[in-house]
Amino acid sequence: MDLSQMDLMEVFPYAIDLVAVLLLALGIKGLSKVSSARSANGLAALALGLAVVGLLVQLQPGSTAWLWIAAGTALGGLAGLITAQRVPMTAMPETVALFNGCGGMASLLVALGVALFQSSEPNLVSRISIVISVFVGAITFSGSIVAMAKLQGWLDTPGWTQSSLRHAVNLALAGLCLVGAIGLPIEPSGWALWLLLAASTLLGIGVTLPIGGADMPVVISLLNSYSGVAAAAAGFVVGSQLLIVAGAMVGAAGLILTQVMCTAMNRSLVSVLFGGALGATSGGGSGASSDAGYTRITSCSAEECAMALEQAERVVFVPGYGLAVAQAQHSLRELSKLLEAHGVEVSYAIHPVAGRMPGHMNVLLAEADVPYEQLLEMDIINPEFPRADVVIVLGANDVVNPDAKTDPTSPLYGMPVLEVDQARQVFVVKRSLGAGYAGIANALFELPQTAMVFGDAKAVLNGLLTELRGMGVGKTPVGSAAKAKT
């Protein structure tokens, strides 16, 4: 283009686009630091708003168009507002998956619209872009919805998906996608489009369904990266450079985040995607057999546990997803306040992948007003465990399994774990002896210093609170004799 011939009205949208890209880049960068994360999120939102304004100035839509824009805005905006306010913090992973799926759906619909109804014959570039947009958009949508359904517990992992049959099915689907992808540019609105659409949707399901719940965060992150790619492809379809930049940026950044998360979980992306659910590879019976495999389990009541807490000087809580499910974070905070009032040093050990998503547990505990400085990350807390008098594991399992350090045959071997077994006394609060998310028996449960407290995390914590209050903990000054029950 010739810069000298552009007047202000023409330059304006370009300038806005440049500012938007800059803000987006700063936003993504800022989101990776605790101090700047919140303002960075606002910055990114502002960038999107700017981009929309710039585009509307450029397009100057007619009155009918405005009507439809208003309808779409009201629909999506309102639904987004309501969802964001209503959804509980425990359901964050599946919510992100749902949002992500909708982003993929949006790219898919744009491509469909252009392919089916565009009056001008699309050129080769936009035909190829349509292929990519439909393919990636459909996979993102169906994959995200399956991920959400699995996290919500609406979908199980079907047995056949754990056999090599699934590779055959997915390969066949990928083949059909390829046929559609080759056919589509020749005839944009014909059979090839529908074949590609159907095959990619099924492929998204077929690829996501076999993946175990423990790996789901990685999958969501990867699908998030895909939705960036889908947006970039949509950018090619409608000819928007801003969309291409932003999509490419999110796609690439999402890929890096996926990699970072894989490293934190000590899993490789390939084994997440093609390895099937951890521990379930040996067949559906493995969960039951590991359940029966325990021989030296000690269980105890809340009362015994409370007595140990009352004597302790240093207590470490290890919260896991069970805590989140039971919504017990507030009871936990109450208990630690009581112990602190009794002179006990309380801290929380946070495994990088505690909960179902990295960082999930920090969010939950923050919600219950747990002081930030009591949340200790793995590298800091691990050397402290030998000094801990009592460790209470609340609904965590695989992240405290000592086999990960000592047993090379364990599927968890090599995964960084919290070295809870170093503590003097360990209580594991758990509903049953069922295997964890990875479906593997936990050697911690059989150690001599470990006792199981069976029950729902919230019920057990409330029981502990009652017992401790009954002993007079927190009411009397430290060191004085426990009062009799009132």
Added chain:
Amino acid sequence: MSSLSEALWVLLLGSLLGLELIGKVPPTLHTPLMSGANAISGITLLASLTLIAQANGNQALLLLGALSLGFALYNVVGGFLVTDRMLAMFSRKTKSKSNSNANPGGS
């Protein structure tokens, strides 16, 4: 867009930028970062707007465009708000540090 090569350059540079933007992320921020990046990917709403504006009265295009705008906006609005909700908890925590330190001293 002036030309394909220009668009491809934009794609390449955008991808490179994205690869460099995040290096080390503390695990605490994995979820909010994912959620924030996810909201940004809803930028595909620009394509929906373009589709609507250039529909030339084609009802099917308008409908598809509005639907896709709805989906994209759901992603954007929900994504940013949810991310903000998560991050708000962290910032409140860092501010109330002095508060919570005073509490346990009461025993």
